[in-house]
Amino acid sequence: MKTIQPWLGLVARLVLGGTLIAAGYLKFDELDKSQMAVRAYEMLPISLANFLGIVVPFFELAVGILLVIGAAVRITGALSALLMIGFMIAISQAWARGLSIDCGCFGGGGQVPEGEANYLTPLLRDTGLALLAIYLTLFPHTKFGLDKTPAPATQLGESNNG
Amino acid sequence: MAKQPGKDNFTRNLVIAVVVGVLLIMLVPTLLSRQTDSSASIPANVSADRGYGVVFNGELTGVPVIDIYEDFQCPVCAQFEQLNGAYIESLIAEKKATVVYHTLSFLGPESVNAANAAACSADEGKFLEYHRLLMMNQKQENSGAWDNGFLATLGQTAGITSQKFSSCVNKGDYLGWVSNVAAAGAKANVNSTPTVFVNGKEIDRNASEYFDAAKFKAAVERG
Numbered sequence: 165m166k167t168i169q170p171w172l173g174l175v176a177r178l179v180l181g182g183t184l185i186a187a188g189y190l191k192f193d194e195l196d197k198s199q200m201a202v203r204a205y206e207m208l209p210i211s212l213a214n215f216l217g218i219v220v221p222f223f224e225l226a227v228g229i230l231l232v233i234g235a236a237v238r239i240t241g242a243l244s245a246l247l248m249i250g251f252m253i254a255i256s257q258a259w260a261r262g263l264s265i266d267c268g269c270f271g272g273g274g275q276v277p278e279g280e281a282n283y284l285t286p287l288l289r290d291t292g293l294a295l296l297a298i299y300l301t302l303f304p305h306t307k308f309g310l311d312k313t314p315a316p317a318t319q320l321g322e323s324n325n326g
Numbered sequence: 327m328a329k330q331p332g333k334d335n336f337t338r339n340l341v342i343a344v345v346v347g348v349l350l351i352m353l354v355p356t357l358l359s360r361q362t363d364s365s366a367s368i369p370a371n372v373s374a375d376r377g378y379g380v381v382f383n384g385e386l387t388g389v390p391v392i393d394i395y396e397d398f399q400c401p402v403c404a405q406f407e408q409l410n411g412a413y414i415e416s417l418i419a420e421k422k423a424t425v426v427y428h429t430l431s432f433l434g435p436e437s438v439n440a441a442n443a444a445a446c447s448a449d450e451g452k453f454l455e456y457h458r459l460l461m462m463n464q465k466q467e468n469s470g471a472w473d474n475g476f477l478a479t480l481g482q483t484a485g486i487t488s489q490k491f492s493s494c495v496n497k498g499d500y501l502g503w504v505s506n507v508a509a510a511g512a513k514a515n516v517n518s519t520p521t522v523f524v525n526g527k528e529i530d531r532n533a534s535e536y537f538d539a540a541k542f543k544a545a546v547e548r549g
Contacts, residue, residue, distance in 0.1 A: 195356065196432030196508055204517040214512050218360065222353045226346055235342050265517075275518035278532055310338040 173237070173306030176296040180244060181231030183293060188224030190271035195221070201273020204265040205254045223247070231300075234309020241300030248294035252287060259283040362509050366502025369445035371453070377510035378503060379426035380448050382418045390549045391424045392417070393523040395516045398440035398460045399433040399467050406520045407461040410542050415454055423546065427457065430511045430519060431504055436472040439495075441504045443477040446494035447486060455484040474498075525549055 191198040199217030203210060227247070230240045251269070258265055258281075266273050267286040304311065368374070373381050379393065392414065396403040417423040429444055431437035440460055447456035459480055465471035478492035494500070520536065522529050529535040529545040536542065 194432060194434065195360075196430070196512070199512050200432060200517050203512070203515055210513060210515050214360070215357075218357055219353065222349050222356075226349045229345050230342060233341060233345075235338050235345075275531075310341055312335055312338065 169303055170305055170307040173300060173303055174234075174308060176300050177231050177234055177237065177306055177309070180241075180293055180296045180300065181228045184224045184228030184231065184244060186228075187270050188221045188228055191221035191268075192225065194271060197271065197273055198268065201266065201268025204263070204268070204274050205258050206261075206263060207254055207257060220247075234306055234311055237300055237306060237309060237311055238304035241297050241304060245294055245297035245301055248290045248297055251290045252294065255283055255287050255290070259287070359505065360509055360512075362506050363502050366506055367499065368503050368506075369448040369500055370451070371448055372445075372503065373426075374506075376426050377428055377514060378507045379428040379510075380445070380453055382425045382427075382454075383421055384424055384426075386421060386424050389421070389423050390524050390546055391426070391526070392546060393426045393428060393526075395428040395430055395511055395514070395519055395521040397430045397433045397437050397519045398444070399437045399464065399472075400519045401464060403520045404461045404464050406536060407458070409537060409539050411458060411461070413539065413543060415458075417546070418454070427453070428507055428511055428516075429504070430516070431508055432519075434468040436468045436470075438501065438504055439472055439474055439477055439498075441507065442498050442500045443474070443481070443495045445500035445503055446491050447481060447484060449494065450481075450486045450488060450491055452481075452484050452486050456481065456486070459484050 191201075195218050198221055199214045202208070202213040202217040202220070205213075207213075208216065223243075224247070227240045227244050230236055231244065255267060264276050264278050264281045266276050266281070267283070268274070269286050269289075300306075364374070368378065369380070371381050371384075372378055373384060376384070377393070383389070394414075396406070414423075414425060418425050429441040431441045444453060444456055444460065447453050463480065474496045478495045481491050481495070522536065524546055529542070534541055535545040
């Protein structure tokens, strides 16, 4: 297990980071739509929703890039876990309230015609990504990362986290 | 090369600082550019009080006020225009309603070009004609078809002959106004196009008041 763990971490980092970069990049191009997507969840005051519509793509890009490079994995893992949990709350409440919106996960977003909303796919995807993020928060030492490889002494300490 | 732990940390921290720094440097101006720029020049018949929309019959009282939010590249907006455009224009001509056009541009660069060109046409008193032509001439989104050259030529079809129009289109005289319209639309919580408000209340999407001409008419008359 000890030898597989860093490799698992590498896969988790690349999948989670790659997804975040893709999501951030696609929204980055159309920030009006990104704002629209956040507003359509009808969760937040409009001015805050508009603010988040711009900030979230930048945040996704930053966290995604750092994850792929493997820098500050514990912190970026925790931040992306929080982000995913936020997304899951937003999607679930939209589903529960019967809103007809596009999740806007990878660009797009806003209202869609009645019956065309799909909440299950994004919810499952975000659950998977949240699990990867939590895994990275718990086991941040991964292969090919910029983070300092722990000396044997700290490795002993690390096993306490598990 | 033996790696020293201390050296590793330096590289790592530098990389983190660069990534976060660059994105912050890009984020701040983006946030600022979304603020309404009240010094941007605005075309004829535009009222900042009405969300920077192009206003027809703004002086009338006691008639319904119709606010239309649309994007020139949105296919559903063209469908809406085809169904209800003539009726709306007749309301304007017969002075039976105040109509405000909000030309959003969230579908991309060619929506921005088109909105700017529409503003230029308002200066020539040909907004309605130009608006109708754009909706009739929709191309594939951001395919390069709606460059400023095409938009300037389209003006001639709308009966605009002045040199000022093509210069206005090519120079993007109203780009600041275009982003003001977008910011006002965001504040008005418009989350899809077309979105139509009659007297400040959105008409009912689920009761097909958008895409049934008779129901749209009823919604306007209900006020």
